[in-house]
Amino acid sequence: MRGTSRDRILARVRRALADVPAHERPQDHPVPRDYLRTHGARTPAESADLLAENLADYRAVVHRVAATGLPALLTELLGRRGARRVAVPAGLPAEWLAQAPVEQVPDSAGLTARELDAVDSVVTGCALAIAETGTVVLDAGPDQGRRLITLVPDHHVCVVRTADQIVDSVPQALGRLDPARPLTWISGPSATSDIELDRVEGVHGPRALDVILVHDGRPRDEQAVTGDSAPARGL
Amino acid sequence: MSRTYLGMPAFPEAAAVSTGDATLRANLRRATHTIRAKRAAAVAELDDWDQLRAAGAAVKDRTLRHLDRYLLQLEENVTRAGGTVHWAADADEANRIVTDLVRATGETEVVKVKSMATQETGLNAALEQAGIRPYETDLAELIVQLGDDLPSHILVPAIHRSRGEIRDIFRTRMADWGRPAPSGLTDRPSDLAEAARLHLREKFLRAKVAVSGANFMVAETGTLVVVESEGNGRMCLTLPETLISVVGIEKTVPTWQDLEIYLQLLPRSATAERMNPYTSMWTGTTDDDGPRSFHLVLLDNGRTDALADRTGRQVLRCIRCSACLNVCPVYERAGGHAYGSPYPGPIGAVLTPQLRGLASPLEESLPFASSLCGACYDVCPVAIDIPEILVHLRERVVQGGEVTTRGIRTVVKPAKKHLAERAMMHAAGWTLDHPRALRRAQRLAARTRRLHPRRLPGPGRAWSDTRELPPLPTEPFRDWWARTRGGTA
Numbered sequence: 164m165r166g167t168s169r170d171r172i173l174a175r176v177r178r179a180l181a182d183v184p185a186h187e188r189p190q191d192h193p194v195p196r197d198y199l200r201t202h203g204a205r206t207p208a209e210s211a212d213l214l215a216e217n218l219a220d221y222r223a224v225v226h227r228v229a230a231t232g233l234p235a236l237l238t239e240l241l242g243r244r245g246a247r248r249v250a251v252p253a254g255l256p257a258e259w260l261a262q263a264p265v266e267q268v269p270d271s272a273g274l275t276a277r278e279l280d281a282v283d284s285v286v287t288g289c290a291l292a293i294a295e296t297g298t299v300v301l302d303a304g305p306d307q308g309r310r311l312i313t314l315v316p317d318h319h320v321c322v323v324r325t326a327d328q329i330v331d332s333v334p335q336a337l338g339r340l341d342p343a344r345p346l347t348w349i350s351g352p353s354a355t356s357d358i359e360l361d362r363v364e365g366v367h368g369p370r371a372l373d374v375i376l377v378h379d380g381r382p383r384d385e386q387a388v389t390g391d392s393a394p395a396r397g398l
Numbered sequence: 399m400s401r402t403y404l405g406m407p408a409f410p411e412a413a414a415v416s417t418g419d420a421t422l423r424a425n426l427r428r429a430t431h432t433i434r435a436k437r438a439a440a441v442a443e444l445d446d447w448d449q450l451r452a453a454g455a456a457v458k459d460r461t462l463r464h465l466d467r468y469l470l471q472l473e474e475n476v477t478r479a480g481g482t483v484h485w486a487a488d489a490d491e492a493n494r495i496v497t498d499l500v501r502a503t504g505e506t507e508v509v510k511v512k513s514m515a516t517q518e519t520g521l522n523a524a525l526e527q528a529g530i531r532p533y534e535t536d537l538a539e540l541i542v543q544l545g546d547d548l549p550s551h552i553l554v555p556a557i558h559r560s561r562g563e564i565r566d567i568f569r570t571r572m573a574d575w576g577r578p579a580p581s582g583l584t585d586r587p588s589d590l591a592e593a594a595r596l597h598l599r600e601k602f603l604r605a606k607v608a609v610s611g612a613n614f615m616v617a618e619t620g621t622l623v624v625v626e627s628e629g630n631g632r633m634c635l636t637l638p639e640t641l642i643s644v645v646g647i648e649k650t651v652p653t654w655q656d657l658e659i660y661l662q663l664l665p666r667s668a669t670a671e672r673m674n675p676y677t678s679m680w681t682g683t684t685d686d687d688g689p690r691s692f693h694l695v696l697l698d699n700g701r702t703d704a705l706a707d708r709t710g711r712q713v714l715r716c717i718r719c720s721a722c723l724n725v726c727p728v729y730e731r732a733g734g735h736a737y738g739s740p741y742p743g744p745i746g747a748v749l750t751p752q753l754r755g756l757a758s759p760l761e762e763s764l765p766f767a768s769s770l771c772g773a774c775y776d777v778c779p780v781a782i783d784i785p786e787i788l789v790h791l792r793e794r795v796v797q798g799g800e801v802t803t804r805g806i807r808t809v810v811k812p813a814k815k816h817l818a819e820r821a822m823m824h825a826a827g828w829t830l831d832h833p834r835a836l837r838r839a840q841r842l843a844a845r846t847r848r849l850h851p852r853r854l855p856g857p858g859r860a861w862s863d864t865r866e867l868p869p870l871p872t873e874p875f876r877d878w879w880a881r882t883r884g885g886t887a
């Protein structure tokens with residue numbers, strides 16, 4: 164049966180395209196790619212600022228910290244939330260949560276969604292972040308874990324290294340991502356526009372998203388701050 | 399039982415009912431006007447919008463012109479990554495494939511991510527008949543399902559419902575489907591969202607099988623992409639053991655890089671966001687992460703018939719953003735249900751008659767459900783010239799001509815005179831209600847003169863006259879219409 168419909172559909176497609184010259188190759192139909200690779204030229208510091216601004220615009224809470232301050236900040240954020248049980252990807256650097264007085268729930272193939280439903284928070288790294296759209300992208304790498312661990316708990320803390328993980332634009336992001344890996348693009352916490360077309364935060368995914376932009380610890384530009392970033396526009 | 403669109407009346411009759419519904423019109427008006435302004439601002443942020451739009455149209459055209467080749471490449475790559483590909487020539491076949499796949503798992507429930515394709519095939523009704531309970535998990539789809547209702551917007555299927563109505567539906571119906579609404583539920587959107595979260599959480603944790611659609615399929619990698627807001631998509635794509643995705647064949651794009659165009663065009667056009675909250679991409683199956691078995695059902699169901707029409711095939715570029723609905727003066731007044739399919743608004747007016755053929759008075763009337771004002775074309779992120787297709791389809795209805803139906807080329811006869819007249823009266827009524835729209839329609843008419851039927855009866859000239867403003871009737875049009883409609887209705 165399956166073969167039959169496959170053949171029938173392909174035959175219909177070919178009949179429908181009788182007007183396309185037999186010698187035409189896909190590349191013969193022109194695609195103008197004169198759109199921009201990025202929208203504006205930015206220094207790395209400006210890209211980080213834009214990322215912070217756009218993330219906050221969609222109600223992620225953005226924090227900036229030097230690498231040495233990361234464990235203390237994580238401890239503080241989990242404490243503020245009252246998190247007791249925290250899901251941890253296998254490859255998360257051990258020192259990140261070394262100071263946090265929480266029960267760590269390690270990600271493993273056996274950890275079920277139901278078990279995760281009783282977990283308060285999850286802490287991960289990311290594959291990259293996109294400044295222009297305020298997006299973090301997870302690719303299930305060792306410091307991010309399986310997709311479900313960032314989905315079922317209600318609070319996600321995502322750490323972005325500003326030195327090498329921020330790109331400006333969607334085209335740049337796709338160029339760096341591996342399609343063979345399962346990818347999750349996250350732009351702010353879960354939301355819906357389904358009630359009178361108005362964006363409301365919080366349906367099924369984590370309703371609280373903390374993003375930490377961590378820099379390498381050298382004195383950075385004058386805008387570097389620790390703790391919450393300035394509240395951004397649109398709040 | 400899930401409601402279906404079977405036996406829907408033709409557009410003018412259905413629209414007459416909804417335009418008389420003041421609540422519906424007010425809900426629609428508020429929602430579409432809000433999103434219009436936001437979309438314009440989101441689009442204005444990108445200096446290269448026109449270039450993105452041109453590229454978005456060109457990539458789709460390239461794909462469509464070589465669709466057989468890309469479908470085979472897609473099949474090969476999905477299969478290599480551990481997925482199984484099925485081909486469904488029509489809705490019944492798609493429903494049968496999905497039903498059999500669910501049965502093979504031994505499960506009697508599935509969770510569903512909002513999917514236009516499965517609405518089009520009427521999958522929920524088919525599953526229910528087979529004793530399988532489908533749970534819609536998108537908030538708006540949940541509202542529609544609980545309210546035993548039909549969707550009225552592509553992106554926000556419950557757009558015709560106000561927050562108060564939603565609260566009432568949750569209060570009275572949630573208990574029948576699972577966890578009841580919290581007592582004292584208010585109509586605050588955040589409370590309504592919380593109620594949906596609680597209601598569906600148990601279903602997600604229990605679900606073994608999910609059914610989804612997809613926004614894009616990448617031929618060169620076999621990757622599927624789902625763009626969403628709430629996280630119900632992520633739940634369905636990640637937690638169950640079996641994932642079945644039903645996707646129209648036109649959702650194919652050739653390369654991974656091509657996504658850079660659509661992931662910029664779609665969120666800004668749809669929800670007016672720089673980026674939607676969640677986008678999931680998966681290629682086949684991944685060990686220990688997500689579903690162990692993945693099935694892709696490639697759906698034709700009239701798409702190849704649309705592909706056979708050289709003017710009409712551009713409709714297959716559509717990325718279902720719904721921007722054309724939100725700017726359409728006819729949609730705003732008529733409401734989504736009048737279009738008699740899951741595809742309302744301008745896109746529905748050109749897509750439904752092509753997918754189903756000019757099969758009944760409904761499909762024949764849809765091309766007339768427009769004032770040809772052109773706003774839909776202006777906002778369409780893939781530059782579908784909807785007014786051009788409308789005029790083309792009107793010609794088919796009025797004059798008859800060659801069409802392809804289920805892969806077979808046939809000639810349709812001109813619609814019965816009274817029907818064509820009636821449909822055109824209605825269209826003309828809209829146009830004359832909107833002087834600005836009329837001027838634009840005239841410009842368009844001049845542009846597409848070649849495509850126009852030569853002779854149209856009576857006031858049908860309001861849109862077919864190509865040279866000058868039609869003389870305004872001495873009797874106001876609406877009076878004339880009210881007086882004469884009794885004769886033809």
Ligand code: SF4
Pocket residue numbers: 667715716717718719720721722723745774777778779780781782
């Ligand atoms: S026709 Fe264009 S504007 Fe309308 S839904 Fe499709 S892509 Fe969007």
